[in-house]
Amino acid sequence: MSEDYILKVEHVRKTFGGIVALDDVVMGVRRGTMTALIGPNGSGKTTLFNVIAGVYKPDRGKVYFDGHDITGMPPEKIYHLGLVRTFQIPRMFKGMTVYENVLTAARNNPGESYAKSLIRSIWKRAELGIANKAVDTMKLLKILHIAKNLSSAISGGQMKLVELARGLMSDPKMLLLDEPAAGVNPTLAHEIFKFLRHLRDERGMSMLIIEHRLDILFDYVDYVYVMHRGRIVAEGTPEEVSENPVVVEIYLGEA
Amino acid sequence: MVDKTGLILGIIVAGIIAAFAAVNVSYTLDLIFFLAFYAIAALSLNLEYGYAGLSNFGKVGFIAVGAYTAGVLSAAYGVPFPLCLIAAAIAAAAVGAFIAIPTVKLREDYLGMSTIIIGEMIRILLRNTPTNSVWGGVFGLRGIKPPFDFITNTFERTIAYVGLSVVLFFFTYILLERWGNSPLGRVLKSIRDDELASKSIGKFTYRYKLLALTLGSALAGLAGALYAFYFLYLNPDTFLPLVTFLIWVMVIIGGMANNAGVVLGTAIVILINRLTQIAKDYIHLPLEPNYFQAMLVGLLIILFLMFRPQGLVPEKPVRTPAWRVLEERAPKEIDYLKEGEGGEENE
Numbered sequence: 001m002s003e004d005y006i007l008k009v010e011h012v013r014k015t016f017g018g019i020v021a022l023d024d025v026v027m028g029v030r031r032g033t034m035t036a037l038i039g040p041n042g043s044g045k046t047t048l049f050n051v052i053a054g055v056y057k058p059d060r061g062k063v064y065f066d067g068h069d070i071t072g073m074p075p076e077k078i079y080h081l082g083l084v085r086t087f088q089i090p091r092m093f094k095g096m097t098v099y100e101n102v103l104t105a106a107r108n109n110p111g112e113s114y115a116k117s118l119i120r121s122i123w124k125r126a127e128l129g130i131a132n133k134a135v136d137t138m139k140l141l142k143i144l145h146i147a148k149n150l151s152s153a154i155s156g157g158q159m160k161l162v163e164l165a166r167g168l169m170s171d172p173k174m175l176l177l178d179e180p181a182a183g184v185n186p187t188l189a190h191e192i193f194k195f196l197r198h199l200r201d202e203r204g205m206s207m208l209i210i211e212h213r214l215d216i217l218f219d220y221v222d223y224v225y226v227m228h229r230g231r232i233v234a235e236g237t238p239e240e241v242s243e244n245p246v247v248v249e250i251y252l253g254e255a
Numbered sequence: 256m257v258d259k260t261g262l263i264l265g266i267i268v269a270g271i272i273a274a275f276a277a278v279n280v281s282y283t284l285d286l287i288f289f290l291a292f293y294a295i296a297a298l299s300l301n302l303e304y305g306y307a308g309l310s311n312f313g314k315v316g317f318i319a320v321g322a323y324t325a326g327v328l329s330a331a332y333g334v335p336f337p338l339c340l341i342a343a344a345i346a347a348a349a350v351g352a353f354i355a356i357p358t359v360k361l362r363e364d365y366l367g368m369s370t371i372i373i374g375e376m377i378r379i380l381l382r383n384t385p386t387n388s389v390w391g392g393v394f395g396l397r398g399i400k401p402p403f404d405f406i407t408n409t410f411e412r413t414i415a416y417v418g419l420s421v422v423l424f425f426f427t428y429i430l431l432e433r434w435g436n437s438p439l440g441r442v443l444k445s446i447r448d449d450e451l452a453s454k455s456i457g458k459f460t461y462r463y464k465l466l467a468l469t470l471g472s473a474l475a476g477l478a479g480a481l482y483a484f485y486f487l488y489l490n491p492d493t494f495l496p497l498v499t500f501l502i503w504v505m506v507i508i509g510g511m512a513n514n515a516g517v518v519l520g521t522a523i524v525i526l527i528n529r530l531t532q533i534a535k536d537y538i539h540l541p542l543e544p545n546y547f548q549a550m551l552v553g554l555l556i557i558l559f560l561m562f563r564p565q566g567l568v569p570e571k572p573v574r575t576p577a578w579r580v581l582e583e584r585a586p587k588e589i590d591y592l593k594e595g596e597g598g599e600e601n602e
Binding site for chain 2: 035053055074075076079080084085087091092093094095097099100101103104105109110111112113114115118120123124127128130131132134135139142144145148149166167169170217
């Protein structure tokens with residue numbers, strides 16, 4: 001396994017009953033790149049995400065992140081290694097405001113223990129630091145003006161941004177983004193991708209992105225994997241992939 | 256933390272209690288004891304359900320564990336009163352943890368089913384203890400040593416005991432407010448709202464839920480011990496599932512994840528019970544008044560779930576110093592709206 005890959009998926013297989021959702025998937029994400037995962041609906045992209053993020057245990061195969069074997073590791077542990085994911089349909093903490101959603105995602109808040117939470121002076125300083133970081137993050141993503149809104153009472157596009165803000169609160173090494181621009185107008189979609197590119201260039205963050213809107217996606221990503229029926233069928237730069245006859249056939253065939 | 260509705264209702268409740276006090280002091284003391292006892296239990300359910308989203312339908316079982324622990328220690332071994340209170344909380348916490356280990360991983364509805372069975376199992380176990388032992392089986396547990404027995408005047412002793420119960424209620428309330436208005440409160444709510452998302456931001460949700468049920472049970476055990484030393488007699492059949500449901504009604508109509516609301520809900524349910532008990536001497540109904548009371552409470556749940564699911568005093572954001580940071584910085588930092596490009600984020 002080469003060192004410049006931050007994420008490595010090796011021969012992963014996952015079945016649900018008789019259905020083979022992932023079949024011998026081999027792929028990887030190079031450090032500091034935006035890598036895309038595309039493919040028609042039902043091709044196994046989200047399943048692969050769930051295997052990487054620890055929601056599903058693969059039947060076979062290994063997943064390595066940043067030198068750690070994370071195969072079957074629970075999501076909360078994977079998060080602490082620096083791998084954060086967002087969901088295709090945003091999962092808000094709907095009884096809380098946008099601000100609280102973002103604050104909750106911070107790492108190592110001492111006030112989160114049952115004992116220490118009772119004594120404010122123990123966690124006050126850390127909480128103020130986290131609050132400033134949350135305000136910075138929300139400002140960056142342009143959701144600061146909705147900070148006090150209940151997170152169930154904002155638009156779908158804003159929910160996507162709140163999820164992204166939550167993901168960024170822990171300064172992750174890598175983001176797994178499941179359709180970050182789905183259900184978002186093209187202007188905002190471009191803004192989101194520009195922002196992601198900014199994260200890659202300025203903070204050296206690596207990303208694996210599932211996205212259906214290839215027209216937008218291909219302007220930003222460095223490398224593309226194409227999935228079909230649970231397998232990786234093609235890979236390469238956006239230019240290579242878009243000229244690959246296999247890929248064209250998959251998309252036209254399914255359409 | 257309390258809005259206008261809550262404040263008005265709170266004043267009405269306080270007024271009714273004051274009116275009771277003017278008529279009959281002993282009756283009012285009894286009422287205040289029950290308010291404190293149920294408020295501690297309801298607050299403990301608020302920690303479990305209101306904050307952490309754990310549907311514990313076996314609350315009465317943990318109250319029974321606390322009551323019987325205190326009762327047996329006092330009646331059989333003469334353990335001093337304060338130690339009995341502590342032991343009751345520890346025993347209930349231990350039972351809570353033991354039950355939580357396999358059950359908190361279950362989905363909400365299955366957790367509800369398991370806990371209701373556990374609550375009943377505890378009652379039935381207590382019912383089947385030998386009648387010639389200290390436990391007393393169906394005859395109940397007798398011989399609990401009265402607390403504050405150095406006070407000779409029984410009326411003064413009652414005042415002291417009810418006073419202590421109120422102090423312990425305040426202790427519970429402050430504890431819940433501290434937990435609720437800290438980063439911990441946010442984590443618990445995040446688990447309640449979406450456990451997978453909470454795990455995805457690194458929260459060890461299993462541990463949090465386990466501790467919520469353990470600490471909630473400890474508080475329920477404390478309430479149970481207070482009950483034991485108030486009546487100095489325990490009967491397993493007072494710990495029926497109905498008690499659990501009453502506590503649930505208090506939390507639902509008061510307002511989940513709002514401690515002040517839960518206390519208000521407790522007062523309202525208890526006052527409805529007391530006032531209907533008084534009314535039944537004057538109003539003649541074609542049906543058994545006790546059933547009428549149950550019907551009234553049932554109707555209350557339905558009406559609340561339909562028209563005011565958030566309860567009388569709705570949930571408020573978790574109060575931490577973080578809000579001050581937002582208040583200070585937000586007005587200065589929201590400049591992107593003026594630039595005219597970020598305004599159309601809404602689709």
